[in-house]
Amino acid sequence: MKVLKLVSKNATRHLLRTFLTILGLAIAVMAFAVIRTSIDAWYAGANASSPNRLVVTNNISLVFPLPLAYKEKIEQLDGVTGISWAQWFGGTYVDPKNFFAQFAIDGESYLALYPEYIIPAVQKETFLKERNAVIVGRALADRFGWSVGDPIRLIGTIYPGEWDFVIRGIYTGKEETTDEAQWFMRYEYLDERMKAETPGRAGQVGSFIVQIADPSKAAQMSATIDSIFVNSLAETKTQTEEAFQLSFVAMASSIVTGLRIVSFMVIGIILLVLANTMAMTARERVSEYAVMKTLGFRPIHILGLIFGESLVIAGIGGLLGILVTFPISNLLSIVIKDFFPVFKLEIITLAIGMIASITVGIVADIFPALKAVKTPIVEGLRIVD
Amino acid sequence: MSKSFVQLHNVNKSYWRDTLEIPVLHNINLDVPEGEFVALMGPSGSGKTTLLNLIAGIDRPSSGEVSVNGESVSRLSESALARWRSRNIGFVFQFYNLMPVLNAFENVELPLLLTKLNRRERRRQVETALSIVGLADRMKHYPNQLSGGQEQRVAIARAVVTDPRLILADEPTGDLDKQSAEEVMELLSRLNKEFNKTIIVVTHDPRAAEKAHIQRHLDKGELNHL
Amino acid sequence: MLLIHYSYKNILARKLTSLLTVFGIGLVVFVFCAVLMLSNGLGETLIATGEDGNAIVIRKASQTEVQSIIYRDVANAIKADAAIEKDADGVPIVTSEILVLINQNKRSNNKPSNVPVRGVTGMSINIRPAFKLVEGRMWQPGTSEIIAGSKVAESFQGCGLGETVRFGMRDWTVVGLFETGGSGFESELWGDIDQLMDAFGRPVFSSLTMRLANPEEFEVFRARLEGDPRYTVEVMREKEYYEEQSKFTTIFINAMGVTISIIFSLGAIVGAMITMYAAVANRTTEIGTMRALGFSRRTILFAFLTESLLIALIGGAIGVLTATFLRLVEVSTTNWNTFAELAFSFEISSEIVLYAFIFAIVMGIVGGFLPAVRAARFRIVTALRAK
Numbered sequence: 001m002k003v004l005k006l007v008s009k010n011a012t013r014h015l016l017r018t019f020l021t022i023l024g025l026a027i028a029v030m031a032f033a034v035i036r037t038s039i040d041a042w043y044a045g046a047n048a049s050s051p052n053r054l055v056v057t058n059n060i061s062l063v064f065p066l067p068l069a070y071k072e073k074i075e076q077l078d079g080v081t082g083i084s085w086a087q088w089f090g091g092t093y094v095d096p097k098n099f100f101a102q103f104a105i106d107g108e109s110y111l112a113l114y115p116e117y118i119i120p121a122v123q124k125e126t127f128l129k130e131r132n133a134v135i136v137g138r139a140l141a142d143r144f145g146w147s148v149g150d151p152i153r154l155i156g157t158i159y160p161g162e163w164d165f166v167i168r169g170i171y172t173g174k175e176e177t178t179d180e181a182q183w184f185m186r187y188e189y190l191d192e193r194m195k196a197e198t199p200g201r202a203g204q205v206g207s208f209i210v211q212i213a214d215p216s217k218a219a220q221m222s223a224t225i226d227s228i229f230v231n232s233l234a235e236t237k238t239q240t241e242e243a244f245q246l247s248f249v250a251m252a253s254s255i256v257t258g259l260r261i262v263s264f265m266v267i268g269i270i271l272l273v274l275a276n277t278m279a280m281t282a283r284e285r286v287s288e289y290a291v292m293k294t295l296g297f298r299p300i301h302i303l304g305l306i307f308g309e310s311l312v313i314a315g316i317g318g319l320l321g322i323l324v325t326f327p328i329s330n331l332l333s334i335v336i337k338d339f340f341p342v343f344k345l346e347i348i349t350l351a352i353g354m355i356a357s358i359t360v361g362i363v364a365d366i367f368p369a370l371k372a373v374k375t376p377i378v379e380g381l382r383i384v385d
Numbered sequence: 386m387s388k389s390f391v392q393l394h395n396v397n398k399s400y401w402r403d404t405l406e407i408p409v410l411h412n413i414n415l416d417v418p419e420g421e422f423v424a425l426m427g428p429s430g431s432g433k434t435t436l437l438n439l440i441a442g443i444d445r446p447s448s449g450e451v452s453v454n455g456e457s458v459s460r461l462s463e464s465a466l467a468r469w470r471s472r473n474i475g476f477v478f479q480f481y482n483l484m485p486v487l488n489a490f491e492n493v494e495l496p497l498l499l500t501k502l503n504r505r506e507r508r509r510q511v512e513t514a515l516s517i518v519g520l521a522d523r524m525k526h527y528p529n530q531l532s533g534g535q536e537q538r539v540a541i542a543r544a545v546v547t548d549p550r551l552i553l554a555d556e557p558t559g560d561l562d563k564q565s566a567e568e569v570m571e572l573l574s575r576l577n578k579e580f581n582k583t584i585i586v587v588t589h590d591p592r593a594a595e596k597a598h599i600q601r602h603l604d605k606g607e608l609n610h611l
Numbered sequence: 612m613l614l615i616h617y618s619y620k621n622i623l624a625r626k627l628t629s630l631l632t633v634f635g636i637g638l639v640v641f642v643f644c645a646v647l648m649l650s651n652g653l654g655e656t657l658i659a660t661g662e663d664g665n666a667i668v669i670r671k672a673s674q675t676e677v678q679s680i681i682y683r684d685v686a687n688a689i690k691a692d693a694a695i696e697k698d699a700d701g702v703p704i705v706t707s708e709i710l711v712l713i714n715q716n717k718r719s720n721n722k723p724s725n726v727p728v729r730g731v732t733g734m735s736i737n738i739r740p741a742f743k744l745v746e747g748r749m750w751q752p753g754t755s756e757i758i759a760g761s762k763v764a765e766s767f768q769g770c771g772l773g774e775t776v777r778f779g780m781r782d783w784t785v786v787g788l789f790e791t792g793g794s795g796f797e798s799e800l801w802g803d804i805d806q807l808m809d810a811f812g813r814p815v816f817s818s819l820t821m822r823l824a825n826p827e828e829f830e831v832f833r834a835r836l837e838g839d840p841r842y843t844v845e846v847m848r849e850k851e852y853y854e855e856q857s858k859f860t861t862i863f864i865n866a867m868g869v870t871i872s873i874i875f876s877l878g879a880i881v882g883a884m885i886t887m888y889a890a891v892a893n894r895t896t897e898i899g900t901m902r903a904l905g906f907s908r909r910t911i912l913f914a915f916l917t918e919s920l921l922i923a924l925i926g927g928a929i930g931v932l933t934a935t936f937l938r939l940v941e942v943s944t945t946n947w948n949t950f951a952e953l954a955f956s957f958e959i960s961s962e963i964v965l966y967a968f969i970f971a972i973v974m975g976i977v978g979g980f981l982p983a984v985r986a987a988r989f990r991i992v993t994a995l996r997a998k
Binding site: 063 | 627633634635638639642670671672673675677678680688708711712713714720724725746778781801811812843861864865867874875877878881882884886888889892943944945950
Binding site for chain 2: 614616617620621623626743896897899900901902903904905906907908909991995
């Protein structure tokens, strides 16, 4: 087609400028995609949760424990098909900066509730047998170069003293969204030492995980559980695993909101870069467009030329941006995996980036296009750049 | 005849397009005494502008020697040339080449920025230059608010503001109507008579060339007496 | 530098293009400033929380007060240390406190977050001179009354004056609001330590804070306490302790913000390059003319570099100026070191302004350099012939 040829000839007329514009667009689309992906990373925990798991914690706050004795009362409820418990350990490995999630769990029942953690049968068996055994996620093991059989010492922050462990298993996630950066130790190991050292702190757990038969009754089940313990020394707060995870995101809502605002600012930058190029191009070509109009081209043709050029540029820029997003987000996921174990680029994010690029390509043109169409021929011909 | 001010000795100039040599000037010899008014004439493509550029030191000869006031232009380094030009040469272009964002005063002031003059001294010189060209009342006007003839007169003011001894003009009337062309040539002639400026004008307009004392003809790269 | 006026007039001449470029750089500088102001504000708030000459004692390796446990006998022994200053009545200026977190819904989004509740003694107020009751009154001993920091009162449900918060099987009435000169305590609820220990069923302290008679002897004091095998405690200067509390979040905000700013700046630099290349292309004849008038290559290079620097500086000024308005915005987020909600504001500092302008200048130079080099490299004859 003749028009397409003209469009591509125009786009390559200022090769350097077109190249820079495409580069600017690509950077912006990449930045947009990476920021959106890091927003998604906050929600990884919530996305990986199962609808038939409830989390029971102390109503005052996570800092307060619940008596292990609550287990029997919850277990007896109709519709409960499984229960386990966990306690946040919060130890320091070598340096306080080496932060990672550590839970003391009841081995058998906990792993039964979390089928997404895949552990070789032999390793699981050893873990269940040995008091100071630990299972860690693949990502965590890679981070510190741990392998099965390694002895590890943690310094307790909540539970004082030195704690010695042996790595007995390494789990991998069933799904891509499974957190592979956790540390699971045995609850018995913690509880027995507490019994010996500070009996007042024994027999306490941070949270119960309750499996229910019918996810649609989650709200009702939660209310039932909480009603049992109302007006006791440790009132409970029961919520779905998803709500529990989302409550952590809510704590950082300012940061997440900030990121969202920033991701839109990136689109603003695309708009500025492209609008700038288009405004310059249109100004330089006023006389050319006047000549074309004299030759009998109608405004629609001129509009086609202007929008065609910017769509070509926006399209190439968007595609290039998507291409560079893959290596950059891979790189970033390695850098920040200590904070965000799950950092996954979603196709939908790339699609939004591409659409944004194209939309901006059109918006950036409105002003120059109007000007090109409205400038009277005589005036256009008089202007020499 | 007084001693020569501008001297070209056996000057050759050719351009290279890929491997093809395009000769432009061939064995040019020219002597212009101080205070002369010379018109270089010739059809387009005859190399007039190139000759002028060589004298101004904005282009270098392939061989031969160009000297102005005893200074060998072709031997100066580039930055020395720039400094030399700002002191010794006033240049007038066919399309005036004024800075569109600067007004008449600021355009004329431009070459003075290269001198050590303070703001007040610069102002005085600019005003003098503009009144010589008869545009003292247009100081605040921008180039697009002036007619072609006025623009060219501003350009001439810019050329004389540093008080150079040599003024080079490349087709100064090429883009002007008859009356404006007349005015511009009259102005150059006055600069020559009243201020004893040496002037070399390139033109293909015989009427314009009439104002000059000496007319030389350039054809196919060779210089002839008329 | 000769041609500043010329550069400036050229920027004015192409209004739209200059404006778009200025905005691009302004936007980047704004984001850059906002991030630095955020982490600076967080740091300032926490540093202001500590008092010069005060020391704080927590259990060894516990890192935060919330995780720390100090038993009564240990607390009593430490309180008798001779290094602690005594008031006019000869009473040592030291307080033992309890700090816990309660889960409470925020007013803004109805979502829960952690509010720190501090059980304090009479001495707690003496030891923090910035404390001021701004509304209502102190609690009556032996009742379920508490006072709230002004920031908590504002952002959490049930924490305003006259409202009630429920925890520990009791309803607590907020009878007073206090301020502490913008420090972190304003994000806390304070109550009588005996009442709170009772309600939480937790008969142990979280920390001890004391004023030292001679602050220079801090190291000696620390060595003595940390070296005593009966205690297993950690002693820090109060200021350092609170500074430490902002570390993780500050590093996180800075790392994230600087990464984003750098990516953004690439976009702005590309924008500036496009503008400057176009400026050079459009003014080829002008450049040739100036060279013919005797301006050197270097002057031309600087003229275009100046132009791009001016654009960057205007953008930088707009960015910094807009960012200063962020001081009016209060941020409240979880501090990941303590897991407690902390309110603070964006704080500008002369260093941030300096960094922002350096950042803008770097963008201007990087974006303008290649186009300026191109302008300087034109051959006069070629440039004059361009039309």
